[in-house]
Amino acid sequence: MKHIFFLLLISAVQPVLSQTKLEKAITSLENNYEQEKVYLLTDKPQYAAGDQIWFKSFVFDGYNRSTLSTTLFVELYNSDKKLIDWKTILLTNGEGSGDFKLKEDLSEDVYFVRAYTPYMTNFNEDFQVVKTIPIYNPNATETLEVSKSSDWSAKTFPEGGNFIDGTPTKFAIRLSSNTSFPENWSGKVIDEQNPNTPITTFKSFDKNVASFKITPTLGKKYQVIIQDNAGKNQTINLPIVASSGANLEVYSSKDGIKYTLKGVNLKQQLQNYKIVGTINNHLAYKANISQLTNEVSSLIPTKISNGNNGILQLAIFDDQDNLVAKRLCFIKPNNLKIEKAEIISQSLKQTPRSFNSIDLSPESVFKNYTVLVSEDNGSSNPEEENILSSLWLTGDFTSKIDAPAQYFSKNANSEALDALLISEKWERFDWNTVLSGSVPAIKPNSQKFLSYKIKPLKDNALMKDTNVNLVLKLGENEPTFNPFKTDQNGYIYLDNLNFNEPLNVSLFVNSEKNKEASTDNLFVTVEPLVNPTQFKGNFPTTKYKLVKSAERKNLPQTISRAINTQKNNKKTENVDVQIEEVKLTGKKADPKEELDKQLSKGMFSSINSTIFDFVNEDQHAIGSSNILDWLQGRAAGLTFQRNNSGINVPYIRGQQAKLYLDEIPTDPTMIANLPISNIAMVKIIKESGLVGNAVAIYTMRGNMKSKNNEKETQNKNSSVIKGYDKPSEFPIEMLNNDDSSKKIENDTRETLYWNPNLFDSDYVPPRIKFFNNDTAKQYKVLIISFDEDDNLLYDQEILK
Template sequence: MVKKLLFILAVAMVSDLSSQLKAEAALETFKEKYQQEKVHLLFDKNSYLAGENLWFKSFVFDGYDPSMISTNLFVELYDQNKTQIAKTFVPLQNGRGSGSLAIPETLKENIYYIRAYTTWMTNFSEDFQLIRPVEIYNPSSPEKLVKDSLSAWSAVVYPESGTFIEGISTKFAVRLNSKGFTPSEWNGYVIDTEKPDIKITSFTGFDENVGAFELIPQNGKNYQLILSDTKGAKQNINLPKVASSGVHLKVKSGLESVTLTLNGKNLSASGYKIIGTMNSQMVYKAVVPKITGQVLSIPADKLVNGILYISVFDDQENIVAQRLCFVQHESLKIKRPDLQSLTLDENPRASNSFSIAKENESDYSVLIMDGTGKSSEDDNSLLSTLWLTGDVNSKIIAPAQYFKEKSNGEALDALLISEKWKRFDWKMMMLGNYPVIKNKPENYISYKGKVSVQEKPAPNTDLNLVFSNSGQPTGFHQVKTDDKGFFTLNGLIFEDALKVSYQLNTEQKIPKEQVQVIFQPGFDFVPYKGNMPESRYQLVKRTPNESLPDEVAKYVANKKTQQIFNEKTTNIEEVKLKGKKKNLTKELNNQLSSSLFRSVNEVVFDFVNDNTNNVTTNILQWLQGRVAGLDIQSQAGSYVPMLRGSGVGIYLDEMPVSADISTLPVADIAMVKVIKGYFAAGFGGGNGAIAIYTRRGGITGSVNNSARPSMLKQISLKGYQKEAPFISPDYSSEDFKNTPQDVRPVLYWNPYLEVRQEPAKVQFYNNDEAKNYRIIILGYDKNNYVPVYYDDAVK
């Protein structure tokens, strides 16, 4: 969020520190060259049944903004032994993507793990890749999942800023840990080991993660913390030894300012430097001659929500104190979408609807559940990923709790006292030790090809490539090999398999049997080196004829009903297809354009079947005045298309080209399509496009399938896996009204609800039981740099 972060400087002149700028220079290098991505996944459900599909919507951030670094996200499913069960990868547009994973029918009941990462993220610690446990049930498994209620818990104490100095009041964070579940209700007190019967201070834990207390230590004293939970379990923990010297940093993060209080004892440095960073960017710097209870203030309104990392350096640029805190927890910058025309009917299978107005957002992710259902946002929300766990890699139970309405800011502050910043290490950076970049971000799907003639490389040779998908040609491309016979294809976006026919473009006719092209993908899944987290569940033997938990029983019933929905939807589509009249222009559009170049807001000009489309000028000039909002401007001798005042891309057979296409023979044009606004292939833009399609073999005046020329050889390239369709019933149709049972936990799932000038309408049908609904809407307001977030139960 570079555009929102402001640099704040507080200066006290100290000549001894004026030349010590290693930390600042190292940080600048890290910020410019080693951007940090983080991933959030919204699942359609919180747990699954073997044999179901798992749908997800992905959000990839660069700091606090949608990432423009990566164009692919890799998603994998593992068991506890790190055996890979399933995998997929999805394209990212402005940091967002969606997909599905098929959970095998035979998968045994257990805790499994979703891993998500980008290629760029593999250059850094695996700890910052997303690893999310998922409960997968299978009633036919011999064992079932139960909560681990037997594992003991332990605790660790952390003094604020890492120092515990004689006579200086110090706040401690107490962090609970367990292989299983930690207690949500617990308390503690502190004693002097020489007077164990006297409680110096007492406290109650905030939650199942953390608690806090404050203490003024005396030299020579040994302090001990006594903890206990409501079940009688106890822990005795020795506090650190009291130091006779050092620097202590006390931080208070409020609505108006972040206040830093610096105290020290028996210090020898000639001056100190305080640096505050957010998202690897320096936002605050102060230089002080000595530390004697100074109070420094950072205006909170100059910063954004997120973790502020404060470091105190001595005159040799050694870190003597450090602290993490959260900025303006009392005022989280969140935009709630405006739900309009909300119409709800709690009767079984009744229709419900509402609309969402467009507010600096082109699309939203919308999930609507039966109000009794659990969501993946319950424990790990978009907000907690963006502001906490995306940068803090320790085990935090239900981090979403710290960003819900009326959440406890003191609990979050105590949690951050117990954390250490691990995105970068000051000492290593100042020594010049930065991450080694081995894997650069790919440009969507890329392939490296090698051309051989009679098994010898074909250097500096032109090669014609014809692409086809589902039997239909989708583009033509010409490449030239390098000195060793290699070439590269970048920026490909297609699903399943892309057929590539190839032929040498040489005057000398070479038999196709002597020509060979080998393709090597430029993208790949990266093996996970670490171990999966410990599960908080155990497997116990399932007894014969035992009843299933209500949630699992509903999953089993819904799985059967969903099979009926799928069959009915397939039959309906087949009937529609058979009864549909042929439309030559539509058929031409379907033949020439891929699904990524389709839009409900497109204007198609057919030069094959419509004899009225006669072009005697440049094709761009011809379009002037024929499409509302499209303006063809002449700039520096070239024609530049503008749509509603913004430039649009030009594509020739779905490959980007420059605006100078005056040399394109009009007789070779089969179709021109003007797309307004968002379309799937419009990555990096989305304002629209002019797509020009050339005539191919068989396209002479009617639509026919192209016969592949005899000199072409063909190979198949692997693309993105198709996302499984999410089927919901339409109870306005007679085909669904005789469905025997409907206990769907998810009533509506749309990872891309497009919002245009008019509000976007959401319509869904009840199941047989729902009396209230949980509506989750996620997005990002790119104009105000804030997340769009709605998670409410409505009746």
């Protein structure tokens, strides 16, 4: 959002012309307080152990997609703050996507997904996204329940921050809770000396806030008594009534924000007071009151935000540049600037496992979409959070707000949003800190994308100011030869790298005169310049609690369906394996089969396996740091989870697979340290007899030699760099007439379509295509997009 600096021009107000302490503070604010926020969309609000979490991240700088960062760290934690998994996500125009594969033996509990850019670590950790994810497991001894207790407390907030004698003042009442909020609550305002006669009464707008107005009298003490629907009550003292001060009233309309500033018993009235408005830490409005007056009013037009929605912070400073009042308000709350998707055709059926499609207009200014299609079960539960509430509200506040999406829904109450903002404080910066001249300590901005520090060693000594050669090989691409000169500290820097395949870095040095070149005395290490940071704070409190499971565990319907879907996926994988086995039947023995017969014995001779031959075939494994990394994505049903040492651990159909080296049980660390050049064969075994699910590694025997043995030799002069995590491809289930569908009695998929990057085409309209499950009669379709000017398209509809 590009802000316009608007100078207020009315008879009592003139532009600020001289450079003051406040002017210097505003300049500092402009230059030092650029900040980011993240919205994380997941395909479902809750999961079963063994599920896959699909996520899309949107990173904003204020109300526009951020160009500050190209890297996002997304981490999965359990409730004990143990890191379960993490992803390094590439950001393109502030957007990126990925997924987590959950283990089938994951304990039932509340888990947390944390997301942040390296730049965000310069500021308060509380502004990083921590998303609550309940995960259920039917085999767990404990089960999640929603806490029925409502342990709440309340606070009152006068508009503008002041409560002055004889001045009508609007108050906001805000509830907070570590568990659940009461459904509704009400209250009354009393004079302590006359408690039986209420001055005014009020009812809550929602679970978060209420408001009332009162005109106080100096010397009197006022209280608010609040009671919820369950009968719990709390009494709160209102602030002491002041004899003088500045009273600020604000009203937001479609035309702009009208404010009235009144001075009460001020020596110089409001002369030389300043009104400053900021949006996203940038100056949007500024005025100076030059004449003697006790009241000024004006309308701040919506052009200060280019007509866009957002939060304006109004701050009032006295003639000595002291902050005396402040107020947050929302720009155009009843006129949200949101575009809708242009659907030009749709073919939706209620027939089980039928093909469905939705076509978007190819002539739209929106060219790249995030799309989620789920079965709509007719539930009336409102959406708790969405990209609107994150962009315009929760992304900039750290307090707990119940169901923030309600403030931007079709039936939103603008009074409730206004009361909420009266109760909030803008903590992205503090005016008094900025006025004092302090600035945040910003670490040197990192390069775009990924950067690494290379340390070459020769005979265990640093090579300072030395010409060296690095051979870089990305995945299966041809290697490139790159001459470098180390700096005075002996380092080489690789900057601005954007890759998601293993990058092999090999060090070579020109031979000395009359000596044969050798790599035996060379060693190279690689260190990322930007790393994930340890989470130091506390996870947000939740409405869930763990209780001992009953004999017959009652699972939420969505979780029962998710577990059934996992079973269906396993049946489909088994069919795929059987088809491959049938194809092999009757074929002549090939070199791979002969190698298998030579190496596999006894219970390892199962035909229900996938074999990779490193003796007779070129497996193009030179770019991988170890065989476990190389195996990722190469066998159906085989996935990996990193352990605490960063080593990939194999899982088959959600369960940890056994690891064997030459048919002897081993562990991932042993396999990770095994040179790929020593491997003859890898065998993926699924649910076979005594072995069960296993990954078996076989080493070279006798005179065996890999087809590319010399090329694949991993020397100490080489190191492998992991880049961005490549997102998995969401499967489009086609359960209509094939063999897989015959094995599936009940298709219970909840997420029918997930595409975080649906592109427009010059020739074909962007098409959303998916297959129905067995029960869906209508579909919940979510579409998000941004145009080149960062105008937002947000469309959530129920289609039939």
